[in-house]
Amino acid sequence: MKIEVFDNQIEPALKALKKEMLKEGIFKEMKRRAYYEKPSVKRKRKQAEARKKRRKALRRSQSNYD
Numbered sequence: 440m441k442i443e444v445f446d447n448q449i450e451p452a453l454k455a456l457k458k459e460m461l462k463e464g465i466f467k468e469m470k471r472r473a474y475y476e477k478p479s480v481k482r483k484r485k486q487a488e489a490r491k492k493r494r495k496a497l498r499r500s501q502s503n504y505d
Contacts, residue, residue, distance in 0.1 A: 440459055444452040460466055476484070
């Protein structure tokens, strides 16, 4: 990831960086890695994420037919 700073304008560059990090899920990844996650909890989290992703894709495909 690369954010360029023009004319020493740091505030807009920081805003762009935060937006990019949110989009890529880096904040969520950092929060998740802060503490040890047991394998059983990791498995359940991944299953929940997969369910959420499937439901979202199903909703998206059903809205195309409406």
